[in-house]
Amino acid sequence: MCSSDLAGGVAWWRHDDRTHITAYFTGTTGLYVGDQVRVLGVKVGDVVAVEPEGDKVRVELSVEKDRPIPADVKAAIVAPSLVSGRFVQLAPAYTGGARLADGATLDTDRTAVPVSFDEVKKELTDLSTALGPDRSEEHTSELQSPMYLVCRLLLEKK
Numbered sequence: 001m002c003s004s005d006l007a008g009g010v011a012w013w014r015h016d017d018r019t020h021i022t023a024y025f026t027g028t029t030g031l032y033v034g035d036q037v038r039v040l041g042v043k044v045g046d047v048v049a050v051e052p053e054g055d056k057v058r059v060e061l062s063v064e065k066d067r068p069i070p071a072d073v074k075a076a077i078v079a080p081s082l083v084s085g086r087f088v089q090l091a092p093a094y095t096g097g098a099r100l101a102d103g104a105t106l107d108t109d110r111t112a113v114p115v116s117f118d119e120v121k122k123e124l125t126d127l128s129t130a131l132g133p134d135r136s137e138e139h140t141s142e143l144q145s146p147m148y149l150v151c152r153l154l155l156e157k158k
Helices: 003-017 117-131 137-143 146-157
Strands: 018-025 036-039 042-053 056-064 074-078 087-091 104-106
Touching: 018 042, 018 074, 036 056, 056 087
Parallel strands: 018 104, 036 087
Antiparallel strands: 018 056, 036 042, 042 056, 074 087
């Protein structure tokens, strides 16, 4: 058997039992090869490659062929907690209609990444400063905003 016959056989086998998706994310902190791909929280595949490409990251996903994926699918990296592993969630679940083709690409407009702990900490620090005892005149208009009123109502309920 020549090498081209072997390569063709491997390509046929790979194509036959898995759907391969390339998804581009703006970042993939904590996502690794071998992490799960899920639909509605159920494992349907695996992350098979994570490679930086300029200002985004290419993530190769391999999904079981008997798990149809809708053509309009989106992908999100999910971080259940700060210390646990991450996974890629595909949504929505397939309910009929057009299916995503093998080898399809999802660009960054169809992917999402979790907010980092540092971003949350910065937002909470900014909010604390705006609500704190050292409020200046520049924060007075912020305090009349709907966000401030919602925060105040939530704090009063405790």
